[in-house]
Structure formats: C-alpha cells, structure tokens
Amino acid sequence: MQLSKDSAALKARLIAATQALVGHDPAARFGVAVSGGPDSMALLFLAVQAFPERVAAVTVDHQLRKESAQEAAMVARWCAGHGIDHATLIPDAPLEGNVQAWARTMRYRVIEAWRADRGIDWIMTAHHADDQIETLLMRLNRGAGVGGLAGVRGRSGRVVRPLLGMRKPMLQALAAAEGLPHVHDPSNADPRFDRAAMRLALADAHWLDPEAAARSAAALAEAEAALDWTVATLAADHVRAEGAEWRLDRTDLPREYLRRLVLHMLTLAKAPSPRGDSLDRAMAEAMAGRQASLGDWLLKGGVHWTLRAAPPRR
Numbered sequence: 001m002q003l004s005k006d007s008a009a010l011k012a013r014l015i016a017a018t019q020a021l022v023g024h025d026p027a028a029r030f031g032v033a034v035s036g037g038p039d040s041m042a043l044l045f046l047a048v049q050a051f052p053e054r055v056a057a058v059t060v061d062h063q064l065r066k067e068s069a070q071e072a073a074m075v076a077r078w079c080a081g082h083g084i085d086h087a088t089l090i091p092d093a094p095l096e097g098n099v100q101a102w103a104r105t106m107r108y109r110v111i112e113a114w115r116a117d118r119g120i121d122w123i124m125t126a127h128h129a130d131d132q133i134e135t136l137l138m139r140l141n142r143g144a145g146v147g148g149l150a151g152v153r154g155r156s157g158r159v160v161r162p163l164l165g166m167r168k169p170m171l172q173a174l175a176a177a178e179g180l181p182h183v184h185d186p187s188n189a190d191p192r193f194d195r196a197a198m199r200l201a202l203a204d205a206h207w208l209d210p211e212a213a214a215r216s217a218a219a220l221a222e223a224e225a226a227l228d229w230t231v232a233t234l235a236a237d238h239v240r241a242e243g244a245e246w247r248l249d250r251t252d253l254p255r256e257y258l259r260r261l262v263l264h265m266l267t268l269a270k271a272p273s274p275r276g277d278s279l280d281r282a283m284a285e286a287m288a289g290r291q292a293s294l295g296d297w298l299l300k301g302g303v304h305w306t307l308r309a310a311p312p313r314r
Contacts, residue, residue: 006173011050014047017162018051021155027054029055029056029121030122031055031120032055032124034058036182043124044079046174055084057087058114059087062107074181078181089110091107093106100193100195127152129166130168134202135152136216138194138195150224153221164214165211241268247305248265251305262283263279289301293310
C-alpha cells in the first residue's frame with residue numbers, strides 16, 4: 001500500500017518509538033489493543049504498515065454499553081478485510097467498585113492472558129501525548145511526586161505505548177485520511193469521570209504543549225528509574241531483618257531516599273502501602289527521633305530506624 005507523505009512520516013515515528021522501547025527484533029510480534037476509537041484504529045493501521053505479518057489485534061468488550069458489541073464487530077470486520085488476526089475478549093469477572101478502574105483492570109488482565117496464549121511479545125496501546133498531559137495534570141492536582149508525575153510509562157511489563165510523543169489530532173487526521181472506520185466512546189466526554197472532566201477543561205487551553213509535557217514525563221520517568229536504582233543499592237547495604245522487625249542503619253540521607261527506604265521496608269514486611277499523608281506524618285516523627293504508627297506497624301526514629309508490628313489493640 002502506498003502511504004501518503006503524512007502517514008509515512010507517522011509510520012517512521014512509530015518504528016523509531018517502538019525500537020526505542022523494545023529494541024530492534026525483526027521477529028518480535030505485536031498485539032494492538034483496539035477499542036474502535038480513532039486513536040487505536042490509527043495505531044493498528046500504522047503498526048500493520050510498520051511491522052507487516054507480525055501484528056494481531058485484540059478488542060475488549062466490557063459490555064457496559066449496548067453499542068460495544070457492534071463496535072468490536074466493526075474492528076473485527078476491518079481486520080478480516082485486511083488479513084489481520086483479531087480477537088474479541090470479554091471480562092472474566094463481574095463489575096464491582098469504580099467502573100473505570102474495574103474496566104482498566106479487566107482489560108489488561110484478559111489481554112495479557114491472550115498475549116501469553118498466542119505467544120505475542122508485546123502489547124501496544126494507543127496512549128498519546130494528549131492522554132499524557134491529562135494524566136500529569138490530574139496527578140499534579142493530587143499532590144503526586146516524581147513517580148506520579150512521570151505519567152503514563154512508555155513501557156510497563158509487556159505493554160508498550162509508542163504514541164506518547166504524538167498528538168491526538170495527528171491520529172484523528174490519519175484515521176480520516178485513510179478512511180479508517182471508528183467510533184467515539186461517549187464516556188470520553190462524560191464529565192462525571194475525572195479524565196473526561198480534565199479533557200473538557202483543557203479543550204481551550206491552547207497555550208499548553210502536550211508534546212513538551214510528554215517529554216517532561218519521559219524525563220521524570222528516567223529520574224524515577226535512577227532513584228529506584230539508588231534506593232535498591234542503599235537497601236541492599238543498609239536494610240536488615242532483625243528478628244521480627246526491619247532496621248535501617250543509615251539515616252543521614254535526603255528525605256526522599258528515607259521515604260523510599262521506609263516504603264521498601266513496608267514491602268518487605270508485607271504491609272500495605274500507607275494512605276494519604278500518613279507516611280509524611282510518620283516520617284516527620286521518625287526524623288525527630290520519635291515513634292509513629294503506619295497502620296498496624298510502628299516506625300521508630302533515632303540514629304537507626306526500625307519498623308515492627310504494633311502490639312495488638314486491647
């Protein structure tokens with residue numbers, strides 16, 4: 001197929017971004033998660049052009065809207081017409097709790113099972129630069145640190161997101177130019193959902209540069225990886241199990257390292273992550289040489305810090 005100049009440029013960008021994430025493996029197989037929206041249809045189109053004979057598609061029908069089955073069938077028809085293997089998957093657990101959180105959990109779970117069963121190396125999703133800036137601002141509004149402000153990761157396990165450097169309008173223009181069938185999920189504009197509300201708020205903020213924000217998120221992700229590497233080294237040298245408690249024998253460190261080392265000790269102790277600002281309060285007490293509760297655990301400061309289970313409540 002002869003691609004237009006714009007489509008060929010996006011194909012080249014997809015190849016470069018994918019190779020930056022997973023390396024250059026001429027035998028690697030890709031599964032593209034396709035909802036039927038213009039973004040994911042554009043990704044599927046580009047992936048098929050970039051990695052011929054190595055792409056399959058998968059659609060998850062959450063069965064939350066009456067139109068969802070028709071949308072999955074639309075994707076299946078397009079794939080069949082272009083010789084692309086396609087599967088439609090259904091969540092394997094009933095809806096519970098937050099709808100969007102449940103849908104996200106189910107989506108990744110059933111897609112991962114499909115990937116492993118089919119021997120596919122990587123799953124591609126169509127998260128783009130506009131998604132990234134929405135994520136950054138939502139997390140900034142919640143007081144996130146470096147890890148949270150790293151936003152959507154380019155690679156998480158076997159999931160890769162090679163479109164994070166591309167704008168949504170580029171993908172929509174590609175879908176229109178190539179005549180790709182697509183639908184628009186009404187929940188994406190429903191202000192009852194946090195992301196949709198943020199999207200509506202940003203609609204007229206033309207001074208924002210999503211591509212620049214995506215570069216900042218990538219830089220923060222690298223900073224987060226560097227911090228994780230340093231903390232792992234510090235933990236190996238300075239965190240020890242002593243009987244039923246955990247001990248940190250070096251506390252002359254920047255506060256962020258100490259915070260991450262306490263979280264590391266909680267993980268080793270199989271304790272749940274603290275919620276809200278409880279960790280900040282406990283850290284302040286420990287840095288002052290005092291003791292504080294972290295759920296069912298006690299963090300005691302001083303020259304050395306210790307973490308131990310709190311005595312049973314009477």
